[in-house]
Amino acid sequence: MALVVLKFGGSSVGDAERIRAVADRVARARRIGNDVVVVVSAMGKTTDSLLRLAGDVSSVQPGREVDMLLTSGERISMALVCMALAELGIEASSFTGSQAGIITDTDHTKAKILEIRPKRLQDALNSGIVPVVAGFQGVSTANDITTLGRGGSDTTAVALAAALGADRCEIYTDVPGVFSTDPRIVPEARRLNSVSFEEMMEIAANGGRVLALRSVEFARNHHVPIYVCSSFTWEPGTWVVEEDPSMEEPVVSAVTCNAAQAKVTLTGVPDQPGVAAKLFRALADSLVNIDMIVQNTSMAGFTDISFTIPQDELSVSIAATEQLAPTIGASTVLVDDQIAQVSIIGAGMKTHPGVTATMFEALSAAMINIEMISTSPIRLSCVVRRDQADEAVRVLHRAFELEKSD
Amino acid sequence: MALVVLKFGGSSVGDAERIRAVADRVARARRIGNDVVVVVSAMGKTTDSLLRLAGDVSSVQPGREVDMLLTSGERISMALVCMALAELGIEASSFTGSQAGIITDTDHTKAKILEIRPKRLQDALNSGIVPVVAGFQGVSTANDITTLGRGGSDTTAVALAAALGADRCEIYTDVPGVFSTDPRIVPEARRLNSVSFEEMMEIAANGGRVLALRSVEFARNHHVPIYVCSSFTWEPGTWVVEEDPSMEEPVVSAVTCNAAQAKVTLTGVPDQPGVAAKLFRALADSLVNIDMIVQNTSMAGFTDISFTIPQDELSVSIAATEQLAPTIGASTVLVDDQIAQVSIIGAGMKTHPGVTATMFEALSAAMINIEMISTSPIRLSCVVRRDQADEAVRVLHRAFELEKSD
Numbered sequence: 113m114a115l116v117v118l119k120f121g122g123s124s125v126g127d128a129e130r131i132r133a134v135a136d137r138v139a140r141a142r143r144i145g146n147d148v149v150v151v152v153s154a155m156g157k158t159t160d161s162l163l164r165l166a167g168d169v170s171s172v173q174p175g176r177e178v179d180m181l182l183t184s185g186e187r188i189s190m191a192l193v194c195m196a197l198a199e200l201g202i203e204a205s206s207f208t209g210s211q212a213g214i215i216t217d218t219d220h221t222k223a224k225i226l227e228i229r230p231k232r233l234q235d236a237l238n239s240g241i242v243p244v245v246a247g248f249q250g251v252s253t254a255n256d257i258t259t260l261g262r263g264g265s266d267t268t269a270v271a272l273a274a275a276l277g278a279d280r281c282e283i284y285t286d287v288p289g290v291f292s293t294d295p296r297i298v299p300e301a302r303r304l305n306s307v308s309f310e311e312m313m314e315i316a317a318n319g320g321r322v323l324a325l326r327s328v329e330f331a332r333n334h335h336v337p338i339y340v341c342s343s344f345t346w347e348p349g350t351w352v353v354e355e356d357p358s359m360e361e362p363v364v365s366a367v368t369c370n371a372a373q374a375k376v377t378l379t380g381v382p383d384q385p386g387v388a389a390k391l392f393r394a395l396a397d398s399l400v401n402i403d404m405i406v407q408n409t410s411m412a413g414f415t416d417i418s419f420t421i422p423q424d425e426l427s428v429s430i431a432a433t434e435q436l437a438p439t440i441g442a443s444t445v446l447v448d449d450q451i452a453q454v455s456i457i458g459a460g461m462k463t464h465p466g467v468t469a470t471m472f473e474a475l476s477a478a479m480i481n482i483e484m485i486s487t488s489p490i491r492l493s494c495v496v497r498r499d500q501a502d503e504a505v506r507v508l509h510r511a512f513e514l515e516k517s518d
Numbered sequence: 519m520a521l522v523v524l525k526f527g528g529s530s531v532g533d534a535e536r537i538r539a540v541a542d543r544v545a546r547a548r549r550i551g552n553d554v555v556v557v558v559s560a561m562g563k564t565t566d567s568l569l570r571l572a573g574d575v576s577s578v579q580p581g582r583e584v585d586m587l588l589t590s591g592e593r594i595s596m597a598l599v600c601m602a603l604a605e606l607g608i609e610a611s612s613f614t615g616s617q618a619g620i621i622t623d624t625d626h627t628k629a630k631i632l633e634i635r636p637k638r639l640q641d642a643l644n645s646g647i648v649p650v651v652a653g654f655q656g657v658s659t660a661n662d663i664t665t666l667g668r669g670g671s672d673t674t675a676v677a678l679a680a681a682l683g684a685d686r687c688e689i690y691t692d693v694p695g696v697f698s699t700d701p702r703i704v705p706e707a708r709r710l711n712s713v714s715f716e717e718m719m720e721i722a723a724n725g726g727r728v729l730a731l732r733s734v735e736f737a738r739n740h741h742v743p744i745y746v747c748s749s750f751t752w753e754p755g756t757w758v759v760e761e762d763p764s765m766e767e768p769v770v771s772a773v774t775c776n777a778a779q780a781k782v783t784l785t786g787v788p789d790q791p792g793v794a795a796k797l798f799r800a801l802a803d804s805l806v807n808i809d810m811i812v813q814n815t816s817m818a819g820f821t822d823i824s825f826t827i828p829q830d831e832l833s834v835s836i837a838a839t840e841q842l843a844p845t846i847g848a849s850t851v852l853v854d855d856q857i858a859q860v861s862i863i864g865a866g867m868k869t870h871p872g873v874t875a876t877m878f879e880a881l882s883a884a885m886i887n888i889e890m891i892s893t894s895p896i897r898l899s900c901v902v903r904r905d906q907a908d909e910a911v912r913v914l915h916r917a918f919e920l921e922k923s924d
Contacts, residue, residue: 184591
């Protein structure tokens with residue numbers, strides 16, 4: 113008998129009817145002989161409306177209280193899922209993050225899981241009860257309620273699957289799996305039957321929105337196979353699994369686009385050891401996530417340093433950079449918030465050197481200028497003008513023939 | 519320096535503006551030198567809408583899950599109150615029932631408090647932090663989330679005041695205190711400056727809606743003075759305190775009316791020992807709260823037994839009584855759901871024997887028939903036709919001159 117963790121996102125528990133549909137799916141998973149643990153997010157847009165309410169009440173929002181506020185959301189959805197299961201004759205019990213033994217650090221609103229003590233879940237499973245666990249939340253080492261931040265419910269599900277030794281973690285969402293690119297940009301985009309953990313991490317880190325990066329990292333580190341599929345249809349989904357070295361791998365699996373990027377350039381930087389270190393230490397201290405970094409060839413002892421960042425970290429990045437500029441003798445800080453990063457991702461790129469040339473030729477033929485480049489063993493990313501990003505995705509999807517089946 | 523517990527009900531935290539008003543009140547209580555613990559209910563009609571949602575999802579609602587669902591309500595209000603306090607520069611931390619150490623039995627949806635271990639609240643107070651505690655909820659001895667049922671938030675506040683050795687418990691609500699009767703029935707009704715615990719218990723048990731009976735019982739047993747007042751105005755409220763034997767007491771303090779009553783009569787009951795015991799054991803097993811009981815004088819070895827009950831327990835009472843009737847040899851079960859119970863309450867009644875006559879004369883002069891009578895040392899209640907209940911309240915309020923000041 114397999115043990116599976118089923119995770120349902122906000123749109124999958126969005127109203128009473130969707131919640132009954134979740135109960136049906138859980139019942140079916142049980143009927144075919146599985147032990148089941150359910151993880152749920154808050155219903156629909158609950159989190160957004162709670163945050164709006166908080167904004168109406170106060171401009172000061174301590175993280176501890178934001179977490180207390182937001183964790184009300186999953187209580188509602190998980191209690192309702194248990195009731196819907198009860199109506200189907202399936203005994204179920206809801207568990208908060210704390211009750212499920214999800215111990216985190218004390219970093220409110222973006223806590224990290226330190227340890228999972230799933231004793232109550234195991235007791236429930238041993239008694240034939242379906243545990244329904246609140247995603248996104250835990251209890252800190254200081255015994256306060258915490259939330260795990262963006263993608264937290266996926267992380268809860270994968271972490272529980274690892275802690276319980278589950279056979280797999282099924283993530284139910286509003287799209288039927290992982291696609292070769294965003295079907296809203298490229299209608300011929302194809303659902304992938306499977307991707308490796310490494311490919312999925314690159315997809316998640318570079319604009320793919322199906323799974324949160326941290327949950328995929330957790331799955332890879334703990335060898336938890338993930339199956340991503342739609343809770344709205346019965347179509348097959350996408351497996352996210354260990355790379356199988358015995359199989360020939362697709363050279364390129366997916367094209368992603370991250371349009372919410374901005375570029376900051378510091379000009380006239382003295383070309384001396386330690387200068388870049390000072391800059392990126394200052395940015396790190398401001399908790400900015402640097403993406404690409406490019407340093408120009410030095411001219412007469414001076415150089416330019418450019419880096420890209422998520423757009424919502426632009427103002428804090430500008431502040432940190434402008435504060436630092438005089439102390440390192442840099443002349444000006446330039447900002448460009450009209451960029452996008454387009455990436456091709458594929459485990460087979462490691463052994464196929466022609467990929468870079470194909471990418472550059474395709475973009476060049478479409479008159480799309482490449483402003484910055486970065487690479488990983490299984491990814492190649494280019495910064496382009498934002499208004500050319502969709503076209504870049506389309507030409508790359510066609511150039512690598514991603515509309516064709518595996 | 520005094521320690522006070524301030525409790526705010528649902529209407530007092532009904533929207534963002536009301537929550538900021540609560541923060542203002544807490545700030546004022548601190549400014550005049552008090553240590554403050556805050557207890558809040560869920561916002562406005564949150565509980566009702568959550569129960570409606572549960573009804574949409576499932577007809578089966580296990581108590582454990584109802585409690586998980588409903589306890590989301592206070593998380594929202596208490597986190598928001600903490601944020602509003604933060605904006606006023608007052609450090610505050612929210613605590614769930616569990617975090618506040620409110621240990622209950624396992625009787626979901628109507629749990630009883632077994633013990634309070636307020637260590638975290640005391641630590642917060644010692645650090646100058648205002649603890650904001652979720653009313654209505656606790657954690658069971660089985661480590662599950664429980665709710666305290668009707669009047670639960672008042673009970674939380676009084677129980678915390680007792681456990682913390684607070685000087686008083688202030689209950690903020692949408693009316694400015696306890697009145698000599700319902701001002702909607704008698705416009706001249708007067709706010710009482712103070713009532714004794716015993717009077718308040720009779721008022722609460724006989725139709726007064728300002729305080730829940732169990733919270734007053736708790737306050738009396740633990741000698742916690744209560745001050746009831748409006749959170750919408752700055753008018754003075756009502757003290758609920760120990761009876762002061764050195765003072766002359768008002769003969770009658772208040773007139774109450776409980777219109778949601780029904781009467782069940784079992785006719786032709788063999789007048790034998792043990793028959794009534796069987797009936798009321800069966801009703802107790804059905805968790806019915808009997809109010810009055812009248813047994814007629816025996817005629818030829820048979821008698822009638824009538825009892826009154828809360829109207830919402832009528833159907834279960836009928837079922838239990840009809841099931842029992844044949845086994846005790848009773849002939850028929852009669853139901854009357856058009857009754858109301860009107861009561862006069864006053865600590866001075868104990869020593870003023872003329873009160874009964876005054877009450878009966880006043881009702882008789884108004885052509886109001888008395889169907890049943892019950893008494894306690896400080897209360898006299900009559901069952902009347904429901905359509906005469908308001909008139910009965912008016913004539914009694916006038917007969918005892920309750921519109922005059924203390």
